[in-house]
Amino acid sequence: MNLQLHKGTTSKIRRFFIKNSSVTTGAGLTGLVYNSSNLIAYYIREGDATATAITLAAGTVGTWSSGGFKEVDATHLPGVYELGLPDAALLTGANSVLVMLSGATNMTPAWEEIQLTDTDVNDAQHFGLTGLPSLGTDSRVLVSGDAHTAGVSVTVGINNDKLNYGLSMLESLVVQSGMAQGATATTLTLGGHPSAINDEYKRNVVRIYSGTGAGQARTFTAYDGSTGTGTVNSPWVTVPDTTSIYAVMAFDTGALDLTATAFGEPTTAPPVNASLKDKIGWLYTLARNKVTQTSQLQSVRNDADTTSISTAAVGDDNTTFTRNRWS
Numbered sequence: 001m002n003l004q005l006h007k008g009t010t011s012k013i014r015r016f017f018i019k020n021s022s023v024t025t026g027a028g029l030t031g032l033v034y035n036s037s038n039l040i041a042y043y044i045r046e047g048d049a050t051a052t053a054i055t056l057a058a059g060t061v062g063t064w065s066s067g068g069f070k071e072v073d074a075t076h077l078p079g080v081y082e083l084g085l086p087d088a089a090l091l092t093g094a095n096s097v098l099v100m101l102s103g104a105t106n107m108t109p110a111w112e113e114i115q116l117t118d119t120d121v122n123d124a125q126h127f128g129l130t131g132l133p134s135l136g137t138d139s140r141v142l143v144s145g146d147a148h149t150a151g152v153s154v155t156v157g158i159n160n161d162k163l164n165y166g167l168s169m170l171e172s173l174v175v176q177s178g179m180a181q182g183a184t185a186t187t188l189t190l191g192g193h194p195s196a197i198n199d200e201y202k203r204n205v206v207r208i209y210s211g212t213g214a215g216q217a218r219t220f221t222a223y224d225g226s227t228g229t230g231t232v233n234s235p236w237v238t239v240p241d242t243t244s245i246y247a248v249m250a251f252d253t254g255a256l257d258l259t260a261t262a263f264g265e266p267t268t269a270p271p272v273n274a275s276l277k278d279k280i281g282w283l284y285t286l287a288r289n290k291v292t293q294t295s296q297l298q299s300v301r302n303d304a305d306t307t308s309i310s311t312a313a314v315g316d317d318n319t320t321f322t323r324n325r326w327s
Helices: 276-290
Strands: 003-006 013-017 040-045 068-073 077-084 096-102 110-117 174-179 182-184 187-189 205-210 217-224 229-232 245-249 299-302 306-310 320-324
Touching: 013 110, 077 096
Parallel strands: 003 110
Antiparallel strands: 013 077, 040 096, 068 077, 096 110, 174 245, 182 187, 187 229, 205 217, 205 245, 217 229, 299 306, 306 320
């Protein structure tokens, strides 16, 4: 086999060297045109029982047309011809195809067998494999499942540029990742091969790693397996799009109600008689809605008279929430 082509390649031109059979020097035959007497072209794909005729037509050098046949340069490349391969010859469903030109006067038959592959050597991002997401600007491939041990980080001691060495306990918990197929203000449609089971990723955390909306994280409150679309617990600040690379983390936030309105917009303390679960959920909602960059809760105090929650590093208003004793 002389060539590898990705299955389903279209508009492909191939060049053939046609020898002059009337001489013993191996020289090329010149002067052929698409309608030269008795000139024929056929292809046969692996698994086919019969060959398929290629209807030859006038061609233009460097321009594809199905069956387009044209001599390249009789002076400088004598015997070299271009043939526009029919798209049907390269369809998926076969692993190889053989193409042959023959029949014209003084023509030695010229043929080529082409291997049809599932990979694409000309695809610099993911080698033509649909199971691999296209890489973003940070050039990372997300690792999921048991590919590495949870809790183990990669430490780079020599290379000063550590941007692309992001394997950590967080990423070891990735259960699904890929390039987003679309989004709305409150949804994200997953790429790759997401689960077809409804609510499979419900209560899991999804984070945008690169592309539009990078750095945002939300919790799925519902997941539609038929469309691969998850509903997030609060609107995206920047709505992701098809340039966004995401990862779904295997964090289960349990039975907490994490919707944005579950406890009202968190500008006041939780109800005095709220359950522990609701108090935790309120804190979660507060942090989720207030944090705009890496920060932490500064202090939580609970005594006989008051409970204060200082958010000095959360959001922009540096608000302290005070309420009578939680019970």
